[in-house]
Amino acid sequence: MASAARAAIPIQHWVHASGARVYLVESPAIPMLDVQIDVDGGSRRDPPQQAGLARATAGMLSAGVLAGDGQPALDENRLAEAWADLGASFGASAGGDRFSVSLRSLTRPALLERAVALAARQLAAPAWSDAVWQRERERLVAGLREAETRPGTLAGRRFAQAVYGDHPYGRDATAATLAAIDVGAQRSFYRRHVAACRAQVVLVGAVDRAGADRIVGPLMAALQGHGCEALPPVPEVAPLAAAQDIRLPFDAAQAQVLIGQPGMRRDDPDFFPLFVGNYILGGGGFVSRLTTEVREKRGLSYSVYSYFMPGQHAGAFQVGLTTRPDQADQAIAVVRDELARFVAEGPTAAELRAAQAYLVNGFALRIDSNRKLLDNVANIAWHGLPLDYLDTWTQQIERVGLDDIRRAFRRVLQPDRMVTVVVGAQP
Numbered sequence: 001m002a003s004a005a006r007a008a009i010p011i012q013h014w015v016h017a018s019g020a021r022v023y024l025v026e027s028p029a030i031p032m033l034d035v036q037i038d039v040d041g042g043s044r045r046d047p048p049q050q051a052g053l054a055r056a057t058a059g060m061l062s063a064g065v066l067a068g069d070g071q072p073a074l075d076e077n078r079l080a081e082a083w084a085d086l087g088a089s090f091g092a093s094a095g096g097d098r099f100s101v102s103l104r105s106l107t108r109p110a111l112l113e114r115a116v117a118l119a120a121r122q123l124a125a126p127a128w129s130d131a132v133w134q135r136e137r138e139r140l141v142a143g144l145r146e147a148e149t150r151p152g153t154l155a156g157r158r159f160a161q162a163v164y165g166d167h168p169y170g171r172d173a174t175a176a177t178l179a180a181i182d183v184g185a186q187r188s189f190y191r192r193h194v195a196a197c198r199a200q201v202v203l204v205g206a207v208d209r210a211g212a213d214r215i216v217g218p219l220m221a222a223l224q225g226h227g228c229e230a231l232p233p234v235p236e237v238a239p240l241a242a243a244q245d246i247r248l249p250f251d252a253a254q255a256q257v258l259i260g261q262p263g264m265r266r267d268d269p270d271f272f273p274l275f276v277g278n279y280i281l282g283g284g285g286f287v288s289r290l291t292t293e294v295r296e297k298r299g300l301s302y303s304v305y306s307y308f309m310p311g312q313h314a315g316a317f318q319v320g321l322t323t324r325p326d327q328a329d330q331a332i333a334v335v336r337d338e339l340a341r342f343v344a345e346g347p348t349a350a351e352l353r354a355a356q357a358y359l360v361n362g363f364a365l366r367i368d369s370n371r372k373l374l375d376n377v378a379n380i381a382w383h384g385l386p387l388d389y390l391d392t393w394t395q396q397i398e399r400v401g402l403d404d405i406r407r408a409f410r411r412v413l414q415p416d417r418m419v420t421v422v423v424g425a426q427p
Contacts, residue, residue: 016201016220021199052173065126096315123219193231201220272397300334363393
């Protein structure tokens, strides 16, 4: 049975016969449709010796389709031309938690029907071309080698390893793990994880419930043969036992500094106090505490930021900045002092009022396009948030109090047990 939130942004939700969970927002203003399919197949599902498998698998979905049902095979070039002829687009990607497939098309019936059919064909019969993968692997390895010449890449990689330890969130693809991946591994990963029974399908655009069912049906039929075996649980991120100070030499004009620790899961009950508090601390750009202390008062960096990266597991809390190598220690000391002060004392009443006013007044910009609305609804679906989440978002922001922020930050952050990574500072 379908249900809908009684709200300004009504999200219709039902379970398709295939087992897929479907979420629809009708947006008839323009004749366009965005579709996103998400499954539990992100990089946290990569085997350790094949880090990068999920992303490699997603990349190969556009490397051609096999012949079938009287239709000829299409290599990657002809497939791209077919999408261009439709004026539509199809893509796949993998993040830490999710493997995602996206489709965008005009809703003119003849075009939409052909776009859905081509997307279903691409989902059902990827070519898994070994020749294409050999080329792509060389490109990826070359990209990794080039990235290793950038201090920011080195800092981010070492930071993730220190914060996440043995957790899959801390793994990164290397030349060795990519060499261990072949098209057989990609095919197996795809069939195991990208299954209709565990998919969530989000549609935003000029279609109604019946039209959505006509779209979801062929897309899920393409995946029904993949089975639905249970996936093993992924362990939680372990808290840090002690502070770490990691210095990596690098000949650069600026030192890259990252400071942080495991933060929160997306389902943390204190999500809104942490979100609002972080805006005040370092997420608010030039009006944040960290910018005032590091940039405005001392001129140690052009910019400094902080943010939480919540996911299915505790994503990192991270502070980042660049500074002159000879000023790195001073900048770090200022950040650490301000972190400790904020965790101990929280914001002022004036800071909270200003943050709430900015966030509430800017909410419309978070949903001012089909793409942004799609992202938000996909987030609601993935994390099991209430269907009226967007309609109560500003109320949740306004409800946050000073004590809520103090309590949440004291519970989640431990300033004396954070990782500090510096790439390029003078010894």
